[in-house]
Amino acid sequence: MPDSPFSDLDRPPLSQAALNHALVRPGSLWSDIAVVDRTGSTNADLAHAVRDGARQGAVIVAESQFAGRGRLGRSWSAPPRSALTFSVLLRPDPPPARQGWLPLLAGLAAASAVRRLAEVDVRLKWPNDLLIGERKLAGVLAERVDSAVIIGIGLNVSLRAEELPVETATSLALEKAACTDRDPLLRAVLREIETHYREWSQAHGDADACGLRAAYLATSATVGRRIRVELPGERVLTGWATGVDAAGHLIVDADGREHTLSAGDVVHVRPDVP
DSSP states (O other): OOOOTTTSSOOOOOOOOHHHHHHHTOOOSSOEEESSBBBHHHHHHHHHHHTOOOTTTTTESSSSSSSSSOGOOOOOOOOOSSSSEEEEEEEEOOOOGGGHHHHHHHHHHHHHHHHHHHHHOOOOEEETTEEEETTEEEEEEEEEEEEEEEEEEEEOSSGGGGOSSSSTTTTTTTTTSOOOOOOHHHHHHHHHHHHHHHHHHHHOOOOTTTHHHHHHHHHHHSSEEEEEEEEGGGEEEEEEEEEEOOOOEEEEEEETTEEEOOGOOOEEEEEOOO
């Protein structure tokens, strides 16, 4: 029998009509929210929409993705309706030099929303992961398409231990979270993204003026720790993560000097554990 959206009562489907009614209104960032049953990649779908002239604030949510992507082309998958997998389309006004903050902004927004509703201690691993302890709860992927930026988020909600893609992952259900209902979680994340994005845009992308950098650092699981950074070409950099600069780059003190790394510079960032 084909899988029905209602076959697993712990994993009810999302309502496109309810989400649009709650979030799409005059003056809001969100212009359209589409819920699709199954797609390859919500980021790829929005990339096509950008080329067709889609407006800022378009959102695509997939109940199931079969070709979801993480950073550097890594695959990402989850059983149907067990996760929040969605992408948002932004057309930022601040200059490209400051747009490196957008994936960090989205991660901070997701962490804030999850911490408030699910009552779990979520931290941010630079550049794109949400952690509970050392386990990955969610990932963020930002891609530029023409002058637009597409940000995809994959958040593990009701995955069981045997369904985790890797042993180092976790889910809200496994962490005994206070909320594992995807509808209020998605609404909260999108509202947090809108708030942070408006403040960042009004500050012309200045992460200090809008408080973004301070909020990010307060939630960081990377800054202040000794880390091991794997770079392309099997190079390794070991040192202390000391901050994030005005462009959203990670600052690492290693080998007696300061290194500034963009997300595109690194393969992996891990704690340096003896």
